[in-house]
Amino acid sequence: MRIVIRGTVQGVGFRPAVYRAAERCGATGTVRNDGSAVFIDTDKGEELLGELLSDLPPLARIESVEKVPADPPSGTGFSIVPSEGSGSGMSIPADSAICDRCVSEMFGDGRRRGYPFTTCTDCGPRFTLLRGMPYDRPMTSMSGFPPCPECGREFGSPGDRRFHHQTIACPACGPSYRLETKDGTFTDDPVGRLAGILDDGGRAIVKGWGGMHICCTLDRISDLRGWYGRGQKPFAIMARDMDTIERYGTPTPDEAAVLQSPERPIVLVRKVPCDETEDASPGLDTIGLFLPYTGMHHLLFSKLDHDALVMTSANPPGEPMAVEDRDARRIDVDTWLLHDQPIVNRADDTVVRMLGPRTQYIRRSRGYVPFRLDIPLKGSAVALGAQENLSGAIACDGRVWPTQYIGNGEKIGVPEYLEEAVRTQMALTGCRPDAVAVDLHPGYSNRRFGRLLAEECGAELVEVQHHWAHAASLMVDNGIDGCVALTLDGTGHGDDGTAWGGEVLIADLDRYVRAGHLQSIPLLGGDKALYDLRRLRFAIDRMNGEDNHDFTDSEAAVLGKMMDRSVTTSSMGRVLDAISYTLGVCTRRSYDGEPAMKLETLLNRGRLVEGYRPETKGNVVMTAELFSRIDPKDRPEDVAYSMVHGIVEELCQIAIDAADSSGIGPVGLTGGVSYNSAISCMFTNTVISSNHVATLHSQVPNGDCGISTGQVAVALKRIQ
Structure with a gap:
């Protein structure tokens, strides 16, 4: 019988585990890998498989077991044979922290006492030292460190936990x-x-x-x-x-x-x-x-x-x-x-960060990459993310493989790092894309690589609107084919040329409809308004017909002339920034998300008070007029909580109504704002009170680090 096992079966001590299982049941035959699967040829297939499954290596994850009739193996005994080929698909685990046994060994009296590169088949770096598949020492950064005789003895001893451990090392032969x-x-x-x-x-x-x-x-x-x-x-x-x-x-x-x-x-x-x-x-x-x-x-x-x-x-x-x-x-x-x-x-x-028992990834990288998500779409595609909190994604054979976290695409060296990570992932998965997805924004730095890769592979270049990609990432994360999503973040390029960020989208992987959004606010001076938060409040006051005293008369005159000429934004992130500034929490942004993050401290302590539920006109939630209602007698934490609660409830109601009229069950929350635990709870409580399923992230990052997963799904759908 031939047994073909797929999953996380490289670099986890899987072949040694098969060998030991064969010894226990007296089987003859061989085990090998090709970089994507493990192949076992044996005369006692069922018995060996039962022994193996009863004692799997800690890092192994089996996705499928295929049994194929085959001639009995010739010869006697059981052996591990050299790897063959370089099968497509990554079957190695991510890096794993040094295990307790190796820590004890480092602090014991043996030959690895005090040796910081002590690892075994149950632990240690994997992805970060891998050059290619299959996972054997010559394909890792340990290729330049030949094992000493003592390490060679451990490597060849079936009873040793370092039996066939590809990165085996000690002070005599390893890195230092x-x-x-x-x-x-x-x-x-x-x-x-x-x-x-x-x-x-x-x-x-x-x-x-x-x-x-x-x-x-x-x-x-x-x-x-x-x-x-x-x-x-x-x-x-x-x-x-x-x-x-x-x-x-x-x-x-x-x-x-x-x-x-x-x-x-x-x-x-x-x-x-x-x-x-x-x-x-x-x-x-x-x-x-x-x-x-x-x-x-x-x-x-x-x-x-x-x-x-x-x-x-x-x-x-x-x-x-x-x-x-x-x-x-x-x-x-x-x-x-x-x-x-x-x-x-x-x-x-x-x-x-945890939302109850749910893990939400702000940055998915070491220890959690590589990982894959199943998607019911064939073909191959690559996606390159947005601009900040970049990651890429590769899709092939019905799976999506996001890259590790990359960084801010505006910074020196980051676009090159993105290209390096994407090409590495393409090589490991055997992907040659039929489509390459990029953000709709014409100024993003990764679009150059997108065009280059599309030309190189003869692939279609697909532009995906930012918030649609957020909604699509939520769908892939939850294995659903459509939803109504609150897509709340800082800013993303809208299909009408304005900056979006407080959206309710009816979406699947074919299309989206903007069912509702927050009121648009001018960004006076463009990006300057993202840092100088006084500009946001000035614009809001002018919209309310009120005076603003944060600027001199001459400055106010200049800003006033910008009101009708500036790009506008429906961003929830900018509304949170304006609340944060107004309540004295943060007066100037020094890092991405700072005002909204600091506002969360107030939201966590606030309670709901009357007077801060915004009006909705048509499908637009009117946020500006909330600022004129602030009562100095109310506690700042109650003002913050009540304003945000009112906005979230109005957006949820638009989403619920859209879901009812469209016959859609899932109502979701995505985008960087959804990391805010208070806002996530407001959303969940409101949606649960309806007949809809509150849908949140669990594997794909909520923010822009997850954008590429949504983009690649939209691109795959496009080429079906």
Whole structure:
């Protein structure tokens, strides 16, 4: 019998597990892989399969098992044969945090004592070191480190947990760390030396899996902000252990489970108020926390007096995270902890927040890529996302494969990184696209690559409206073929030439209809209004026929002339910005989403009071006049909550009415605004009270990092 197994079966110790199962049941035959599946030829197929399924490797995930009649294998015994070919489709897992057994080994008395590259078939980097398929050592960044005799013995021993572990290594044969300072290079206890520098207040860059971090102790955050030019944007904190996590945050049981999962993402949890947490995330109720996931991290904390470190992506200003030593040295820190194992695929830390038991991805990357979503559409397509929070997506053989998080397309090197990630994913999946999808906005930087790739492959270039792509991503995420969606975000190019962002769309993968939206507000000075929030309030006051005293008379005269000439926006994000400014929460935006994120602290404390339900005219929710109703006797948190609650309820009612008239069941919420837990709860409670299903994200990021998944689905539908 021949057994063909597909799923996550590369780089997880799957062939060794088959070998051990064969030994237990006395089967003869062979096992091999081709990069997309595992093939087992054996005389005892059913018995072997039963043994295998009863004891799968921890990282393995089986999607299908096919049994094919075949001649009995010749010879005696059972063997693992070399991989053949390079089958299409990625069947390897994402990077997985070092397992407890390997941590114990690092701190034991064996030959891997203190060795930071200790891993086994149950843990360690996978995607970030992979050059191609099948997953064998020559196709990884370990190809330059031939195993020593002792590692070779473990590799060939069926009873060893490193049997056929492709990245097996030890201090005698594997990669190594060194510490570079302005005074020289040190290979003797580099991690211990680094710990001393950090404890003394130094700043460092450390190279890990998939990229590098800038790090310092929490008492140095203020200095770090000044040096790094990051005045208010939150920093992620890596904590020694769960006891330390609970010093700085109050994770729910669901958040604690995700924090300790093998993926080890950054999790946004409610923070414990103190100087350190306020320094880390000024003005927010939450803080991003995560646990050590590499051997180096565990060694560092074992030698460090402090119990937590800032760990933020190391990049020259405006550029992608550094993976090359030369790029790290361009950043002027006190010391650099570097190693000699190449990083093949860059991957930032994943960032999530929980909505009850539901995981919502803000940034899906290390530990969660590669991953795939089934889609009932054939053909091949590529999508390139929007402009900020970029990711790409590849679709083929009825599956969508999003890339890792890329970054902001306006920044130096990011379009090139997007192209690199997309081409890598195309090679790993064997995709040659029939369509290439891009955002409708004519000025986005990734459109150049889109045109190039379409010409190169003879593919159709498909422009997809931004909010339709959001709605489509929600459909793919939930396996549905249509919905009415609230698509709420900052701004996206509308099909009428204005900036959208507070939309109700009736959508499937063929088309969309704009069923309703928020009132449009002029963006005085274009992008300047995104940062100088006074301009938003000035425009709103003029719309209400009221005076505004935030500007001098001459400034007001200039802005007044812009009212009829500026681009307008229906953005929910801009309304939240204006509320945040009006209530004194945030007067100027210094990073993406800052005013709305800080407003969430008020929303979480507010209660509903009368007088803040907006009027809806036709299908337009009138937001401007709400600002003239603000009563100074009402608490700011109640004003914020009531204004936002009223807007969300009106949008939900438009959506529910549209769903009723269209015979559509799912009513969904998507876009960057949907990360706001208070707004998500308002939406869910309102929709649940109707006869419709409240539909939210769970695998695809809510924000622009998920746009490419929606784009690629629309493109596939176009070419059917």
